[in-house]
Amino acid sequence: MTDGTTGRYAGVRAAVLGTGLIGGSVLLRLADAGLDVAGWDPDPVTRERARERGLTAPETVEQAVAGRDVVFLCGPLPTLPRTLAQVAELTAPGCVLTDVGSTKAEVAEAADRLGFTDRFVPGHPMAGAESAGLTAASTTLLAGAAWVLCPAPGPATLAFRWLTGLLVEVFGARVVPMSAPEHDSVAALASHVPHLLAGALAGAVQRSPLRDAVLALAAGSFTDGTRVAGTPAERTANMLLGNRDRVLHELAEVRVLLDELAAALRAGDATALTGGYAEARAARSALRDRRFVDLEQAFPADGDHAAEVAWLCGLGAAGGHLTDCRIDSGAVSYTAWRPAAD
Structure with missing residues (x-):
């Protein structure tokens, strides 16, 4: 069912390259919103599956990106720099390019090296599931997601503004502006290390002689703590290797x-254990009970945009996000939300 899109994005023509879980969900949502969108995947079975769902799925990358206003690069992390170079050559200078990879510094550096920073905006929607492929994709997976975009001064700021508006309007995204290196540092602790911990816990159970008994008793603490261990192994390995130094x-x-907690346990120190878990509980409570305050910020639409980008990256580093971007009478205006002071 199509709900339609209004405003300046109604006639946008989009392409999605790589239609797995995330790319497929991008494709499905864009189509559901009434945009003209084509999806391409290197797997012919996946392309046929897309057609069976009523989606446009050309046979070649060239056909998929021809005449498009925006292209989402959604293939495996190691392929992104090569795909970016290919798509940039195949599309018009005004076509905005973005990706959905879980690490940002490498692809941002590739865009800079190749000279495509004027229209490439590194991106990462913070959503996912342990399942994979187009069959697991849905129109709602990315709804309301925190969606990192990495702005850069100069012409690239124009692409950032345009893409911010699209993601807010079509996906209801909370756009989190961050520099690529800062994203990778934050994602290491927010997402990548949890994959390591989940893999270690689930792997220890798999090796245990009591595996079946453990699984029989496994409840929320185990299933929640190991959920991402069900992610396809190659995808997890690509993510960890792509951000290796920061993850380590x-x-x-x-x-x-962990050593502090273990030492307290070894010493039978209930006070230290209680203090450690009280500190951990504070972070968990802050995640659940976060409050935000809204603010409006405006900048000149023209210029080198350095002050604008500095403000945007500062907002993201402070835990804030954007829910609107408007350009009017020579000015760009953002609606932003910052965490309220404790």
Whole structure:
């Protein structure tokens, strides 16, 4: 069922390259919103499956991106720099390019090296599931997601503004502006290290002689803590290797806390254990009970946009996000939300 899209994005023509879980969900939502969208996947079975769902799925990348206003690159992380170079050559200078990869620095550096930063906006929707493929994709997977976009000064800011508006209007996204390196540092602790911990816990159970008994008793603490261990192994490996240095740094920080808890347990120190878990509980409570305050911020529409980008990245680093971007009378205006002071 199509709900239609209004405003300046009504006539947008889009393409999605790579129609797995995330790419497929992008494709389905764009189609559901009434946009003219084509999806391409290197797997012919997946392309046929897309056609069976009433989607446009050309045989070639060239056919998929021809005449498009925006292209989402959704293939495996190691392929993104090569795909970016290919698509940039195949599309018009005004076509906005973005990706959905879970690490950002490498593809941002590739765009800079190749000279495509004027229209490439690195992106990462913070959503997913342990399942994979187009069959697991849905129109709602990305609804309301925190969606990182990495702005850059100069012409790239224009592409960032345009894409921000599209993601807010079509996906109801909370756009989180961040620099690529800062994204990778934050994602290491928010997403990548949890994959390591889940893999270690689930792997220990798999190796245990009591595996079946453990699984019989497994409840919320185990199933929640190991959910992402069900992610396809190659996808997880690509993500971890793509952000290796930052993941190892944050893992070392987690080990410090784990060693403190283990030492307290070994010593029978109930006070230290209680204090450690009270600290952890505070972070969990903050996640559940976060409050935000809204603000409006405007900048000149023209210029090098350095001040605008600095403000945007500062907003994201402070835990804020955008829910609107408008350009009027020579000015760009953002509706933003920042965490309220405790």
